[in-house]
Amino acid sequence: MIEIKDLHAKVEGKPILKGLSLSIKPGEVHAIMGPNGSGKSTLSAVLAGRSDYEVTSGTVTFFGEDLFAMSVEERACAGLMLAFQYPVEIPGVKNVYLLKAALNAQRKARGEPEIEAPAFMKLVREKLQFMKIDNSFLHRAVNEGFSGGEKKRNEILQMLILEPKLVLLDEIDSGLDIDALKVVAEGVNSLRDAGRSFLMITHYQRLLDYIEPDFVHVLNDGQIIKTGDKSLALELEDRGYDWVVEETA
Amino acid sequence: MKHYAQAFDAFNKNAEDGWLKSQRIAAFARFEHLGFPTPSVEYWKYTDTKALAKREFKLATGYDQQAAAELLKAKGLKLDAHRLVFVDGLLSSELSNLEGLQDAVVIEPLSQALATELELTSGMMGRLAGIDVDVFTALNFAFVSEGVVVRVGANQKVNKPLLVTYLSTATEEVMSHPRILIAAGASSELQLIEHFIGADEAKNFTNRVVEGVMERNAKIHHTLLQQPSDKEWWVGRIQIEQKRDSRYTSHQMNLGGKLVRDDLVCDLNGEGAECDFSGLLFGRNRQHLDIHTLVNHNAPLTNSYETYKTILNDRSQGVFNSKVIVKKDSQKIHAVQNNANLLLSDQAQINAKPELEIYADDVKCAHGATTGQLDMDALFYLMARGIGEEEARGLLTLAFANEVIDKLELPEIYNLVETTVAGQLPHKIELELTQ
C-alpha cells in the first residue's frame, strides 16, 4: 500500500527525518512509538503533504504512485487520511459543509456522481450515532470550541464517512477519557478490513489494547530503530526507550 | 472642472425660474468653490479623486431600452417589490412598477414630486444633505433632477420592499446624481433595497444621495447592493436623522467598482434611537473601495452597532473609517464598532480606522479592527480532506464574510452575495434544505 524508503526531511532547515523506511501492506495495522520530538508528527505531515516540511531525499510510493508528485488533495482523494494530533478550529465553516464538500470532492476524483442530499444526511446521521455525537454538531463550526476529546472524535467521524484506504492516526488517544477511547477504537476497528491499513502514532500501550497492531516500530531521532510485534509496546511501557536506543547504538 | 461648468449651464439654463433653479446655482457655486477633494482633506486622505476629476462625464439624454431591459433581466433581483428603475440616471417607466401601494404611502420619482409637490419636496431636500455637507453632495444638488421620494404615513408598514435599481449602461461616459428623500412617519416601517448594476464595460460616474428623517419608533431596513463594473465610479452619501425609539439598519454589500466611496451618517437625536450597520467590502483587481461611517449620539440612551468586513484580493485597496461621537450629555450610550479585514494577496491594502470621541461619562463603547490572511492551517486541513484548493479558499473566505452576509434576510440577496464571494459553493442551498 505504502512504501517509504530512506526518507529524509527538514523543518525550517533542521533535519528531522533521517533515513526512515517503512512498508505497510493492505490490511495491516502499524504502531509507531517514540520519544517526544523524534519526528512522528513530522512523518505524518510529510505524508499528508504539508508544504513547510521539506523532503530532501528518499521516496514514498502510495499504491505504486509517487506520493510526492501528488497534491495534498490528490493524496486525500487517493485514500490517504491524516487524523491530526491537533485538529484545527475553523470558525464559520460548519461540519456538515466540510463533510459534504470533502466527500463529494473524493467521489468526483473517483469518477462517481455527487451524493444526493438525503443519502448524505442518512450516512452522516448513522455515523454520528455510532460515534455517540449529537446531531447538533453538524451545524457547529469545525472543531470550534470543541474539547480535546470531541476534536478527536470528529477526526474519526470524518474517517468513517470518507472511508480512506490508509489512515494515519496521530495520537488519536491523547486527551481521551476511557469511554471516548473505546468509542474511537470501535470506530477504527469497524473499518478494519483486508484492503485498509492504519498507521497509529501513540505514546501509550493502552490504545493498543483496543486496537491491536500487527507491528510496533520505535522511532528515534528520525529513524526507525526497532520493529517488533505488540509485545514490544508492552516492553516499552515497562522499560522506556533508553534500552532500545542503547541496543542499536 | 470646466466641462462640469458647461454641463451645468446646459442643464440648468432652461429650467423654470424658481426655488430649484436657484438652489442648483448655489450648489454648483459651492462645488466649484470646494473642488474635488485632495488627499490633504482629512476625510479623503486615502481615496484619491484625481483620476475621477479628470474624466469628462456627460448627462445621459437617453438610453437603449432593450439593452437596459436585458441587463435588468440578467442581473436584477427577482423580488416581489415596488420597483423603480433608473438607467444612467434617467427614470425608466417601462421597467418600474409602483402598483398596489397603500393609501398612506407615497413612493414616486423625484422628477414627478418636484413637478407636482414642490413645496413638500423642497422641504425634504437638503435638510440633512445640504450643500455644505460635502463637495459631492453639493454636486449632486447642482444636478439634481431624478430619484425617489418616499413618504410613509404614521403606523404604516409598507406592504412590500421598495427596490430601487440603478442600471449603468456601456455607452459614453455619463454621470448621474440621483437623490432619495425619505420621510418615515411615527411607528412606520420601510424596507429599502438599492441595487446598483453596471454593464460589463460601463464607465459611468454615479453620485447618489439619500436623506431620511425617521419619526418616533419608525423602522427602516436599508440594503445597498453594489455591483458596478470594474471601470465605474460611485460616490454615495446616506444621511439619516433618527428620533425617539427609531431603528435604522443598513446592510451594505460593496462588490466592486473602480472607485467606490460611501458615507453613512446617522444622527441619533432621540432617546431609544438605535442604528445597526453592517457591510462587506469585496475588492479585486485594482479596485478602490472606501466606506466612512459617522454616528452622532446626540441623545442619551442611544445605541449604535457596526460590523464591517473587508476582503481584498489582487491589488485592491480598502478604506474603512468609522467614527462615533458621543455628545456631552448623552449618557447611557452603547456603541460597538467591529471591523475585520482579510487580505487575500500581498499587494492588497487596507486602511482601517475606528474612532471614538466621547464627551460623556456613562458610556459603554467597544471597538476593534483586525487584519489578517487566510489561516493556512485551516486551508491545509480542508485540503487534507480532499477539497480542492480553490474551493477550500472559497469556503474559508465565505466563513470570514458569514457574520455580515448572514444578516441579509432576503435569500435572493444572500445567494447573490454568497456566490460572488465564493463562486465555488454550489451545495449551499441544498444543504440548507436538509437541516
Ligand SMILES: Nc1ncnc2c1ncn2[C@@H]1O[C@H](COP(=O)(O)OP(=O)(O)OP(=O)(O)O)[C@@H](O)[C@H]1O
Ligand atoms: N513547524 C515546525 N517548525 C519548527 N520545528 C518543528 C516544526 N514541526 C516540528 N518541528 C520540530 O521537529 C521535531 C520533531 O517534531 P514532531 O512533531 O515530529 O515530533 P513528535 O515525534 O511528533 O513529538 P510528540 O511526541 O511530542 O508529538 C521537534 O524538535 C519539533 O520541535
Ligand SMILES: [Mg+2]
Ligand atoms: Mg507528535
